[in-house]
Amino acid sequence: MTAKTSESRAHAALHAVAEPAERLTLAQAVNQALRQEMERDPSVLVLGEDVGRDGGVFRVTEGLLDAFGPDRVMDTPLAESGIVGVAVGLAAAGYRPVAEIQFMGFMYPAVNQLFAHVARYRNRSRGLFHLPMVVRMPYGGGIHPPEHHSESYESLLLNTPGLKVVVPSNPADAKGLLLSAIRHEDPVVYLEPKRIYRAFREEVPTAAVPIPLGKARVAREGKDVTIVAWGSMVRQALEAHEALGREGVSAEVLDLRTLNPLDLDALLQSVEKTGRAGVVHEAPRNSGFGAEIAALLQERALLSLLAPVQRVAGFDTVFPLSLLEAHYLPHRERVVAAVRRTLEF
Amino acid sequence: MTAKTSESRAHAALHAVAEPAERLTLAQAVNQALRQEMERDPSVLVLGEDVGRDGGVFRVTEGLLDAFGPDRVMDTPLAESGIVGVAVGLAAAGYRPVAEIQFMGFMYPAVNQLFAHVARYRNRSRGLFHLPMVVRMPYGGGIHPPEHHSESYESLLLNTPGLKVVVPSNPADAKGLLLSAIRHEDPVVYLEPKRIYRAFREEVPTAAVPIPLGKARVAREGKDVTIVAWGSMVRQALEAHEALGREGVSAEVLDLRTLNPLDLDALLQSVEKTGRAGVVHEAPRNSGFGAEIAALLQERALLSLLAPVQRVAGFDTVFPLSLLEAHYLPHRERVVAAVRRTLEF
């Protein structure tokens, strides 16, 4: 609660320039960004499974079909490779498709198109063709669904050069970052933390105010330790910040917002200040992006590190079905414990 | 040359028990392992594109069709998802398929089968079904081919729990590790460093002597620094060892052999001894497996580390076509330079 309100204050501040604002959920913020970009730019198209008449299984594209018609909001056949592959052609021929993969767990059939083509087209054609397209994917756990509906595969995207990867953690960022992603000239994979689609409302500027890609956000200032997180896990980091605060530990929370390109300066600045760091993600620990964060910190800030960078991650297992899901997901206590390890090292 | 001969001596020694031996290339060693397992166990099958009549585009499966017939050596249609998906059914119903993906660069269409099914079947069925299957993939650069024929995607496999990942660096290991992989009860992705398929011959035990999975190999003993490598990059590490030796630097070369499960003990033991480490791989640096190695070392050996773990990796770019390939691939001088950075830190 307190975390929530103080966070929204933080945003209100960040976006003070951009009043008037309204209180939206993350899902509504994404919807508004899509709507505003489609109004602004006729070359923006939306395609995917159930994005039209149904308005998306999370109701994120609700109302777009009525507003823009079936030529700009396309319910596709059930085929992820087809969705991304057709988007490639649309983008190469001058459109700005925003493709939806219904759940990141169903990204796999699209991996050939995404990794072999979307990520490579500009380089392959030495700049003649580039693909200004966005692939939206709800990701992560917390909604108690069947198998394959809870996964976080960002690490796979990050070892594949050519894709920008953006992950908002709150409604205001969700809107501002998506605006930038749609206007961006490089392909962007835009990951939506589905567990917080409706978890809370926050002030979101009514106007279309893009938030630049590649810039992290200090969600909480602190001096003893840096907690690095993105997307859904920022909530856990903020809760840990509150809990640690009560123990007199001042934890800085760095919300990366963009995973590629990483905001290295913000990362180093924070850790050089605090001397301690932990990184939180839902994906399995092994070869997860937390490893890259730790590797970079020991590479570039070893002498500032008073303790090993701690990783709080999913287990190196399949994401469990709902009865065991709560055991898998990183939570406040695990973040707090990791921070303690850095303090007690 | 010296590296080569001294290395083969090292192996000859390692396998002293296993005489008689013959001098084979890595490709011949893989072929021999397949042949011996197919003779030993009628449930072992080989399937893939061009593996039959053609004997494989690298001639690795040469002679198997004639020896075992079309029911056990299947030339499949051109469809990677089909190859792996059909292998899943064969394995679930009691066979031990060894599927080939012609190049790791064409793994993407098979990722849904490999990651959503092969890696998960045992867990999904709570142990009722498991998949004793191997997926062989020639990987890595150095052969000057068209696009998609040079890639190293091991990091994608490693962030996906459920797959054992094995990478031999020499003919003797190639045979011994493949024997274990085929006999193993868990699915194994077996990566073959195509650039050294025929680069050299070494003593390989004629008998079928499995080399256990999950055990790294100290390819060279050293006391000043540990160079971690696998597959094709072990050559570069060994060349660096020689070059450094001439400068009086004693570099230990650790050949991981198995990437999942990682031989953590061997890794820590070596680095706690040397206090310095570098890791070499062809895949892009960002979120590559080198990050995991560095993350683990700073997590578990921070106080032994006299310098940051150095990563010598491919660039965070698409793997270039042949005219620029040599600039991309890690080579001896880059490894030596990285080691110097650890010494001069």
Next chain:
Amino acid sequence: MPKRTIYEAVTERLEILDKDGKADKALVPRLSDEQFRTLYRNMVWMRRFDEKALNLQRQGRLGTYGSLRGQEAAQAGLALAMEDGDWMVPSFREHGIMMLRGIPGHLIYAFWKGDERGSRFPEGTRCLPPAIPVGSQLLHAVGVGLALKLRGEDSVAVGFAGDGASSEGDFHEALNFAGVFRPKTVFYIQNNQWAISVPFKQQTAAGSIAQRAHGYGIPGIQVDGNDVLACYAAAKEALERARSGEGATLIEAHTYRMENHTTADDAKKYRPPEELEYWSQRDPVARMRVFLQSRKLWSEAEEASFLEEASARVDRDVEALEAMPAPHPSEIFDHMYSELPWNLVEQREALLNEVGR
């Protein structure tokens, strides 16, 4: 004639019961009265099982659930045609036939409750765990069918998928591999007209899924999926073909999803009520009842006792479900590999310490 015909074939549809349950005598399969009764009873049982699941879900005793209402004939007809040793390679809406093939109902409920133990079926049931990534499992059905052929076994693998799944690349690869390798496989596609909110006519411009078979050199047939006799007959023929080594068949069971896609869905948003009306008039259970009546194989009294029996079985399933102890947290780790690697040992330890074993 300028162009020369290089391929000519037709796609057929089989119907035995008309929409009101009147049978085409000539086509009625030679089954015993008891078998006719069984077909009907099994559908009644499935429907009970399904209604109970929806109930439990509403009460929060199950998670998201996918109803099979409307598809009872498609599953009961096939079930009667299958032999004991045959394999099932299901998608996620096959729980009706799974029950008929010996999978305990409480396990099926457990699956929908979010418990992996629900997919550990009794030894020998020869049913692979339900596959969620649509279409992908059809390749497994080809692999199993190929294994059966290679071993010279007398059994067949039946692979299931939906109309939406037929748009995935794996559908194509599976049918093409099946044409080439002639496995002991039957592809059983339940075309229930909807893939969540996408109607079949937006899923493909082909008028049927059955006609896809022309692209793979295997036989294909459409069957009235709400006609349990037709489903039985078509399945029987295809299973025999596979069993005798003549290769795979594509069966499209043309049926209808009477419920929401799952309990997480609201079909009112996208589905015209007239359509529901139209299909309600073709209810598979009602049609078979008319057939039984026409053969004097049905009575109020028997109906009542089926229902009671069915309800009792379903209640026992619920009891068994709720008697299952909570899964132990270590289950997250214990089935990943044949042995626990060091990282899972550590992570398992950490979790057990956290939850206090």
Next chain:
Amino acid sequence: MPKRTIYEAVTERLEILDKDGKADKALVPRLSDEQFRTLYRNMVWMRRFDEKALNLQRQGRLGTYGSLRGQEAAQAGLALAMEDGDWMVPSFREHGIMMLRGIPGHLIYAFWKGDERGSRFPEGTRCLPPAIPVGSQLLHAVGVGLALKLRGEDSVAVGFAGDGASSEGDFHEALNFAGVFRPKTVFYIQNNQWAISVPFKQQTAAGSIAQRAHGYGIPGIQVDGNDVLACYAAAKEALERARSGEGATLIEAHTYRMENHTTADDAKKYRPPEELEYWSQRDPVARMRVFLQSRKLWSEAEEASFLEEASARVDRDVEALEAMPAPHPSEIFDHMYSELPWNLVEQREALLNEVGR
């Protein structure tokens, strides 16, 4: 009749020139003498270009090269049917038609030499870079064709693939999307009978690729791919259909790969010599020459001058290729994104220091 027909599938094949080049008068497309000559000349040119490439490769002046020998008619016929504004979405064996569509030969050679600059085509050529993952590009052709439809452009996108590629899931997804969205797209499948060492009959149990169209609600036709007039006529019809908004067509050009798969392959290991013999007797260039002769459109003298002209053009391509400066190492980084992120700045710097700029 027990079963009711719901679909009748007929697939046709178009041939105009017989194996010896004799034309079916009624079918000969209405083209000017100059156009007939052009078709022939273009094939001669392609063959020269191809022979030179094989030569360069043997001398180590090109890398692995994939010959198009035998497929000249399939590419020349289509090229003549296409309009200036049309798009090409090639695979890796379309260099013949790429040249005819204005892609400089030295760029094509550069591609096979291992130089990405070879895929930066001149502005406005409307040709996407060659795609190596087989089949995947057909989806791009659907996307481009859809863009053309949405913008109401009068152009068409032609997507290319081979017989092997038709087994990939993306082939299916592309044809199915095309049926549903009716893009301005033509699928042009050159069935050259081999996918490296796998013959077409092992690639699929379907007798043709053209008959796959029945599964997607789009027209499909097979054409004698060694008959340049038939290829032109079939392509023309399909392009017009797409142009006028009537949707996509699947064309199977039934031809033959006369060379090894690539210079890295040795077809002797798997290919019966009789087969080569059979197809040599159906050589596309020879057949068109006979046709020209029958129309008095050919003479020794002209032939000699074409050949000289073709050789001269090809030699200029080689000169242009070898006049290209070596690519700068920074090219590895410069086209990854719209701007260089910090990690590429660092890595680029490091490389430039290493090679000494």
